[in-house]
Amino acid sequence: MNLSKSIDFLLENAGAVILYRLGKEILCNISKTEEENLLRRIKETPYFKLVESYVKPSGYIGNGAHTHSNWCGENFHETPLQDGEAAARLLSAYAIPKTHPYIKNFVAAMQDENILRGEFSYAPPALKEFEKRFYGLNSGNCIGSVLYVMQALLGYGDDYDDLREFQKICIKGFERILEINSIEDITKFKSESKRKYNYPYIESDEYFPSSYTLTMLAHTQSWRSPQNVKMLAESINRINEIMNPNTDMHIRIKGFYKAPYGALCRPIKPFRLDTVDVILYRRVLTEIAMLGVGKSVDVLRQSAAVIEEALSADGVLRLDFSKPHNKRYSPKKLENPNAYSDIRLEPDYTSETAFLCDLTFWAVQFMFYFNMGVI
Numbered sequence: 001m002n003l004s005k006s007i008d009f010l011l012e013n014a015g016a017v018i019l020y021r022l023g024k025e026i027l028c029n030i031s032k033t034e035e036e037n038l039l040r041r042i043k044e045t046p047y048f049k050l051v052e053s054y055v056k057p058s059g060y061i062g063n064g065a066h067t068h069s070n071w072c073g074e075n076f077h078e079t080p081l082q083d084g085e086a087a088a089r090l091l092s093a094y095a096i097p098k099t100h101p102y103i104k105n106f107v108a109a110m111q112d113e114n115i116l117r118g119e120f121s122y123a124p125p126a127l128k129e130f131e132k133r134f135y136g137l138n139s140g141n142c143i144g145s146v147l148y149v150m151q152a153l154l155g156y157g158d159d160y161d162d163l164r165e166f167q168k169i170c171i172k173g174f175e176r177i178l179e180i181n182s183i184e185d186i187t188k189f190k191s192e193s194k195r196k197y198n199y200p201y202i203e204s205d206e207y208f209p210s211s212y213t214l215t216m217l218a219h220t221q222s223w224r225s226p227q228n229v230k231m232l233a234e235s236i237n238r239i240n241e242i243m244n245p246n247t248d249m250h251i252r253i254k255g256f257y258k259a260p261y262g263a264l265c266r267p268i269k270p271f272r273l274d275t276v277d278v279i280l281y282r283r284v285l286t287e288i289a290m291l292g293v294g295k296s297v298d299v300l301r302q303s304a305a306v307i308e309e310a311l312s313a314d315g316v317l318r319l320d321f322s323k324p325h326n327k328r329y330s331p332k333k334l335e336n337p338n339a340y341s342d343i344r345l346e347p348d349y350t351s352e353t354a355f356l357c358d359l360t361f362w363a364v365q366f367m368f369y370f371n372m373g374v375i
Helices: 004-013 016-027 032-042 046-053 084-093 101-110 113-119 124-131 143-153 161-177 211-218 226-242 281-290 298-311 324-328 352-371
Strands: 201-203 250-253 256-258
Touching: 004 016, 004 352, 016 032, 016 352, 046 084, 084 101, 084 143, 101 113, 101 143, 113 124, 143 161, 143 211, 161 211, 161 226, 211 281, 226 298, 281 298, 281 352, 298 352
Parallel strands: 201 250
Antiparallel strands: 250 256
16 A cells, blocks of 8 residues: 555654654665664653663663562562563664664673573562573463563574574464364363462463564564465464454463463454554554565454555544543553553654554554565
């Protein structure tokens, strides 16, 4: 489709982050001088400055990652961005180059066992999570997967052996979907259990796709082959064929049951203008498109048709947030990035135009990846 109206709207109204990403990733027409000027402006934004304040001498940023912020009355995250994962997600969303010292040193710290142990020792629960960080890796349900994904988001997902090995694990999770006829084929259930939330569960060594394994593949290249891309398209279509919309599940790790990190155990819903299903759903659709599966995935084709129609008038994407459910999950409520949300690239929503720039850039980005599909 012709995105010229949308691009013109963004060029006229968007802030530094969107202008940088639009020129660098989509239009590919940014000059060196313009790139340097936009990066300088990005580094002056409030959220970047906040993340900058959490950089430690070790190179690590923040305290832990996807771990406890409070323990025994003490708060270890003065803002959500003091969590290492949230910091990594913001730096990724702002497209800070991987050569930047903050990025290089952050990733180097995540490759150092002693540094990591120290950075997860700020509270006993966080250290405990770190010590068992690889239990549940096959389904992406552990701190180990969080650390791998953080490095991939920062541009280093293909640079280390352990990260390339995790890509293979992620692939196996999607392959597992093609081996089953329903979620019951791989889950267990104890009807006599007295747990408050007695859901079916998978064992910690079971392979299964999640929002983390999807993100890992979306931001890396080493796994890519025509065969793997084709398999992923089939797997995602299969998820929407066999999964129940009301499915809930847990992961059983060393006798304990935990909620999964965004397990893809429910159908993935297409984009709509009048319903915000969950706060994460735009990111999931984008990352599926980033896999290169293009028009081979039903939910992407359906989403693209909605977006194309929505942009046809003036190129601006508008959503209906008047319903109570939509208000609850409105992107307007987003401030800091986290594991299960989209992110705002315009730091200030004082004007409605800024919000529309965020939505419209997402639409342009989605259509770009959708049309770049290799199958």
